[in-house]
Amino acid sequence: MLGESHIRELLENALRISPADETEIVLEAHDSALTRFANNTIHQNVAEVNTEVAIRVVLGKRVGSAITNRLTEEALEKAIAEAVALARLQPENPEFPGLPDPQPIEPVTAFDEAVAGATPEWRARAVGAVCRWAESAGASAAGALSTGIYELAVANSRGVFAYHVGTEAHFTTVVMCDEGSGYAHRAAWRLADLDVEAMGRSAVDRALRSRNPRPIEPGVYPVVLEPYAVDDILSWLGYAGAGALAVQEGRSWMNDRIGRPIMSPLVTIWDDGRDVAGLPLPFDFEGVPRQRVVIVEKGVPQGPVYDTVTAAREGRRSTGHALPRSRPQTASLGPIPLHLFMAPGEVTLEEMIRQVDRGLYITRFWYTRLVHPRDCVLTGMTRDGVFWIEKGEIAYPVQNLRFTQGYVPALAQVRAVGTERWVLSEGFGFTCVPALLLEAFTFTGVTEMPGH
Amino acid sequence: MKELLERALNAAQLKGASYADVRLVHRIEQSLLVRNGVVQGISQIEDMGFGVRVIADGAWGFASSARLTLEEAEQVAGRAVQIAKASALFKKEDVDIGPPVVQRGTYRTPVEVDPFTIPLEKKLEVLLAADAAMRGVKGIAATEAEMVFLRERKTFASTEGSWIEQEIIESGCSIEALAVGPDEVQRRSYPNSVGRHQMTRGWEFIEECDLPGHAPRIAEEAVALLTADPCPDTVTTVILGGSQVALQIHESCGHPIELDRVFGTEAAYAGTSFLTPEKLGTFRYGSEVVNITADATLPGGLGTFGWDDEGVPAQRVDIVKEGLFVGYMTSRETARQLLRLLGPSPYVTGLSNGTMRASGWNRIPLIRMTNVNLLPGTWRLEDLIADTEEGIFMDTNRSWSIDDKRLNFQFGCEIAWEIRGGKRTRLLKNPIYTGITPEFWRSCDAVCNANHWVIWGTPNCGKGQPSQLAHTGHGAAPARFRNVRVFSRK
Numbered sequence: 001m002l003g004e005s006h007i008r009e010l011l012e013n014a015l016r017i018s019p020a021d022e023t024e025i026v027l028e029a030h031d032s033a034l035t036r037f038a039n040n041t042i043h044q045n046v047a048e049v050n051t052e053v054a055i056r057v058v059l060g061k062r063v064g065s066a067i068t069n070r071l072t073e074e075a076l077e078k079a080i081a082e083a084v085a086l087a088r089l090q091p092e093n094p095e096f097p098g099l100p101d102p103q104p105i106e107p108v109t110a111f112d113e114a115v116a117g118a119t120p121e122w123r124a125r126a127v128g129a130v131c132r133w134a135e136s137a138g139a140s141a142a143g144a145l146s147t148g149i150y151e152l153a154v155a156n157s158r159g160v161f162a163y164h165v166g167t168e169a170h171f172t173t174v175v176m177c178d179e180g181s182g183y184a185h186r187a188a189w190r191l192a193d194l195d196v197e198a199m200g201r202s203a204v205d206r207a208l209r210s211r212n213p214r215p216i217e218p219g220v221y222p223v224v225l226e227p228y229a230v231d232d233i234l235s236w237l238g239y240a241g242a243g244a245l246a247v248q249e250g251r252s253w254m255n256d257r258i259g260r261p262i263m264s265p266l267v268t269i270w271d272d273g274r275d276v277a278g279l280p281l282p283f284d285f286e287g288v289p290r291q292r293v294v295i296v297e298k299g300v301p302q303g304p305v306y307d308t309v310t311a312a313r314e315g316r317r318s319t320g321h322a323l324p325r326s327r328p329q330t331a332s333l334g335p336i337p338l339h340l341f342m343a344p345g346e347v348t349l350e351e352m353i354r355q356v357d358r359g360l361y362i363t364r365f366w367y368t369r370l371v372h373p374r375d376c377v378l379t380g381m382t383r384d385g386v387f388w389i390e391k392g393e394i395a396y397p398v399q400n401l402r403f404t405q406g407y408v409p410a411l412a413q414v415r416a417v418g419t420e421r422w423v424l425s426e427g428f429g430f431t432c433v434p435a436l437l438l439e440a441f442t443f444t445g446v447t448e449m450p451g452h
Numbered sequence: 453m454k455e456l457l458e459r460a461l462n463a464a465q466l467k468g469a470s471y472a473d474v475r476l477v478h479r480i481e482q483s484l485l486v487r488n489g490v491v492q493g494i495s496q497i498e499d500m501g502f503g504v505r506v507i508a509d510g511a512w513g514f515a516s517s518a519r520l521t522l523e524e525a526e527q528v529a530g531r532a533v534q535i536a537k538a539s540a541l542f543k544k545e546d547v548d549i550g551p552p553v554v555q556r557g558t559y560r561t562p563v564e565v566d567p568f569t570i571p572l573e574k575k576l577e578v579l580l581a582a583d584a585a586m587r588g589v590k591g592i593a594a595t596e597a598e599m600v601f602l603r604e605r606k607t608f609a610s611t612e613g614s615w616i617e618q619e620i621i622e623s624g625c626s627i628e629a630l631a632v633g634p635d636e637v638q639r640r641s642y643p644n645s646v647g648r649h650q651m652t653r654g655w656e657f658i659e660e661c662d663l664p665g666h667a668p669r670i671a672e673e674a675v676a677l678l679t680a681d682p683c684p685d686t687v688t689t690v691i692l693g694g695s696q697v698a699l700q701i702h703e704s705c706g707h708p709i710e711l712d713r714v715f716g717t718e719a720a721y722a723g724t725s726f727l728t729p730e731k732l733g734t735f736r737y738g739s740e741v742v743n744i745t746a747d748a749t750l751p752g753g754l755g756t757f758g759w760d761d762e763g764v765p766a767q768r769v770d771i772v773k774e775g776l777f778v779g780y781m782t783s784r785e786t787a788r789q790l791l792r793l794l795g796p797s798p799y800v801t802g803l804s805n806g807t808m809r810a811s812g813w814n815r816i817p818l819i820r821m822t823n824v825n826l827l828p829g830t831w832r833l834e835d836l837i838a839d840t841e842e843g844i845f846m847d848t849n850r851s852w853s854i855d856d857k858r859l860n861f862q863f864g865c866e867i868a869w870e871i872r873g874g875k876r877t878r879l880l881k882n883p884i885y886t887g888i889t890p891e892f893w894r895s896c897d898a899v900c901n902a903n904h905w906v907i908w909g910t911p912n913c914g915k916g917q918p919s920q921l922a923h924t925g926h927g928a929a930p931a932r933f934r935n936v937r938v939f940s941r942k
Contacts, residue, residue, distance in 0.1 A: 032918075033535075034917060034918055035538075035539075036717075036917055037542075038715075038716050038717040038718075038719055038720070039544075039715070039716050039717070040544070041542055041543055041544045042511065042538075042539040042541075042542050042543070043512065043539075043717050044512060044514070044717075044816060044917075045511075045512065045513055045514065045535040045536065045538060045539040046514040046515070046516075046535070046815075046816055046918070047514070047515040047516070047531055047532075047535060048515075048516050048517075048814045048918070049516070049517050049518065049519070050501065050516075050517075050518050050814055051518065052499075063493060064493075064494055064495075065493055065494070065495040065496075066495060066496045066497070066498070067495060067496070067497040067498065067499075068497075068498045068499075069498070069499045069500065069501065069518045070498070070500060070518065075498075079498070082496050083495075083496075086494040086495070086496065086572065087494075089494065089571075089572045089573055089576070090491045090494060090576070091491055091576075091580075093490050093491060093492070094490070095490060119538075120534060120535045120538035120539075121538045121541070123538070124538040124539060124541050124542055125541070127542070128541065128542040131542060140716065140719075142716060142717070142718075142719035142720040143720040144720060144721070144917040146917075146918070172720055172721075172917075173720060174719050174720040176716075176719065249593060249594045249630065249632070250593055250632035250637065251630065251632065251637045325493070327483065327493075327495060327497075328483045328484065328485035328492050328493035328494065328495055328598075329483065329485060329598070331485055331487060331492035331493060332485070332487065332492075332596060366723075366855065366856055367853045367854060367855065367856070368853065369851040369852055369853045370851055371850075371851050371864050371882075371884065371941050372637075372882065372941055373637055374635070374636070374637060377941050379851065379853045379862045379864075379884075380853050381853070381854075381855045381856070381860060383855075383856060400855065400860075402853075402855075402860055402862060402886070404862070404884075404941055427919060444862075444886075445860060445862070445886055446860075447855060447857075447859050447860040447888065
């Protein structure tokens with residue numbers, strides 16, 4: 001870990017030597033390790049220490065950037081010189097609103113010594129327990145357990161200096177048994193919130209219960225979605241249309257629908273980078289404090305999140321949702337909500353199942369891709385446990401199905417929302433989501449394996 | 453730097469490693485992006501570090517660092533050994549990587565014009581011209597033009613005595629036009645979508661792509677698609693354009709032949725494979741016109757190199773021969789596992805065919821596609837369309853989804869045309885086709901000839917935890933498939 005004072009000194013020195021009109025420096029430091037297992041044994045165990053410094057310089061309205069992972073004074077000086085040279089070559093960007101001014105940022109504590117001090121032996125023993133449990137049940141476990149420290153600092157020549165250090169731990173397992181499989185995953189910044197053994201047992205249990213799946217016809221069914229599947233819905237809504245650039249370009253599911261009810265009144269979604277229930281990051285990659293932004297209120301879209309560029313276009317202030325701007329490709333994405341919450345409801349998973357006469361229980365979605373942006377239409381497969389519900393009870397496992405379904409119309413079909421929420425993260429950002437009961441969900445295919 | 457590599461190998465051995473290798477990687481990536489006539493940014497990324505991979509107590513360990521000092525080399529090697537010993541607490545058997553591989557040499561991507569010698573002004577001029585040409589078409593709401601250039605220098609050394617130095621150079625580009633109507637959004641891309649087209653070639657590749665020359669056409673197509681009829685919901689003959697065939701190969705052949713997936717080590721993330729070992733040499737993967745290779749020696753391919761990241765030389769391997777499944781992509785360890793499982797045969801040698809690559813110094817190598825190619829057939833595209841009484845021609849991928857065993861797929865394309873009476877007729881929007889991998893490839897009855905064959909580059913293939921993006925290539929020409937379920941959403 002580099003620490004705030006060392007980073008501040010490094011960034012302030014770099015700002016001092018920059019000849020540009022304005023300069024922004026973003027430093028990301030990772031000290032992370034990951035233990036990966038499959039076939040009930042560890043097959044990959046890795047560690048990484050890396051720092052990346054992204055420099056953005058402004059000459060008038062010309063912007064250039066350079067990135068280096070070397071922290072020496074010479075390396076930083078070289079990167080600044082490169083960024084300046086690149087900026088000089090560019091035509092002016094008339095839309096560039098300038099770097100943001102400093103705003104007060106309230107620090108958020110999300111650092112756990114237990115995560116920071118996790119050893120390879122601790123990770124090996126934790127996954128070893130899952131492997132042994134799977135083996136004793138005649139199943140095969142695969143997955144990964146990672147722990148790490150993440151530091152983010154943003155400084156600019158207008159006086160912004162923002163620093164955050166946090167810890168993160170992630171566990172994922174897929175357990176396979178004959179044709180059955182189960183899944184468990186959580187993310188947390190506190191080790192105490194990551195019960196690896198309980199997740200392992202749950203995945204093994206799901207794998208055993210999903211053996212010998214029966215065939216099922218594609219069609220439209222009521223579904224109970226575990227939070228894993230709801231995570232996919234929220235993540236896609238966020239990525240493909242809850243940022244201001246998507247709305248400004250007319251390719252968002254929000255276009256022409258802000259202020260109009262398009263989802264069930266049970267659905268409320270917001271983004272909050274400061275809530276310690278998730279994996280907080282209190283400011284964005286421009287050093288702007290993250291605001292809590294309500295994206296959908298009781299089924300009614302409220303509006304997208306903004307960075308400085310998209311906000312300036314509408315005469316607004318950034319909501320603190322900029323992605324790293326030093327990579328040109330992120331300009332195509334615009335701002336994106338990375339800390340999504342869905343409001344919990346009042347119905348337990350068991351009660352949701354009881355409310356279904358004939359329908360499906362879905363553990364999670366897999367390999368989902370955007371088919372069409374306007375209704376946020378996705379296609380994907382179910383995976384790791386699909387069950388037929390008959391007269392309010394789980395009756396038997398069924399084969400995996402392919403779906404093609406608009407996620408916006410799907411959320412119009414919400415009949416019940418779960419009481420419990422899980423924090424889920426496959427990498428950049430997270431969701432904190434409950435289970436859902438939907439009246440209808442469209443499945444468009446099944447898998448039949450031809451013979452030799 | 454030689455001393456740093458040697459120090460890392462020595463330290464690993466002193467701390468108990470029975471095998472160690474070290475990779476020092478220095479990468480420079482230059483990106484330029486123009487959106488809606490405005491230069492959004494030019495950036496240069498420089499990344500350097502080293503990774504040490506060891507076997508100790510019969511298990512793998514890996515550690516890496518960006519701090520390039522001799523002390524750090526020793527510490528990282530020690531950390532890798534500590535990690536391996538922790539892994540060994542729960543091993544079932546010792547890692548077996550087979551006989552030693554001793555290689556020494558150098559490789560450099562052959563380029564006509566080093567792209568880093570071309571002034572940025574020249575690159576921007578091309579992008580701005582292409583962007584302006586797209587925006588000149590009425591009805592276009594947003595445009596984008598991009599170039600990426602990469603230079604990666606890496607040195608590999610192992611305790612078996614290998615010492616390899618390589619320099620890989622890549623050039624990539626794309627343009628996109630977005631048209632927005634009252635209830636419809638349509639996007640067209642060139643030369644490819646989903647990232648860009650990229651090759652291990654120099655500036656000459658960018659010039660051949662001629663972005664400004666193609667810009668008006670793709671913009672006009674995007675606008676025309678807004679009012680086109682939707683693709684019908686039916687079962688029919690489909691002809692896929694070359695870039696979509698490349699994507700089909702990537703997803704439904706390239707991934708399931710990765711032997712680490714087959715053995716379950718990607719089960720929790722990327723998935724497994726329907727091509728289980730007992731199918732090797734017996735399973736009919738496709739029709740007799742389907743011949744697929746994995747070839748890391750193809751000039752210009754994005755999966756072309758001199759040696760892989762285990763120091764195994766680049767090779768050309770048969771994967772599907774006249775429709776029969778005959779080969780996997782392997783590593784040193786998985787090649788031995790396959791040999792133990794099946795015994796020696798014409799398809800099983802116990803030796804790696806050189807496909808292990810890491811996305812950087814801070815990642816371990818995994819089995820990654822090299823250039824996985826559908827070999828050219830005999831047809832001219834015009835003749836193939838003329839030979840098709842009724843069907844749909846689809847081109848340029850828009851969405852792709854496939855199950856964890858790589859069987860059940862559904863792919864959407866940006867554009868389609870109806871074929872009637874051997875002629876390409878009306879434009880169709882939002883085309884989607886779906887199928888089951890072996891059924892689909894068995895229904896392939898024609899592949900276009902070498903004049904239509906392009907080694908398409910995929911610079912964003914995800915796999916592994918922590919996540920790694922690989923650069924892969926796919927030689928492909930347009931091909932025809934019978935009895936395919938097609939439909940349209942929206």
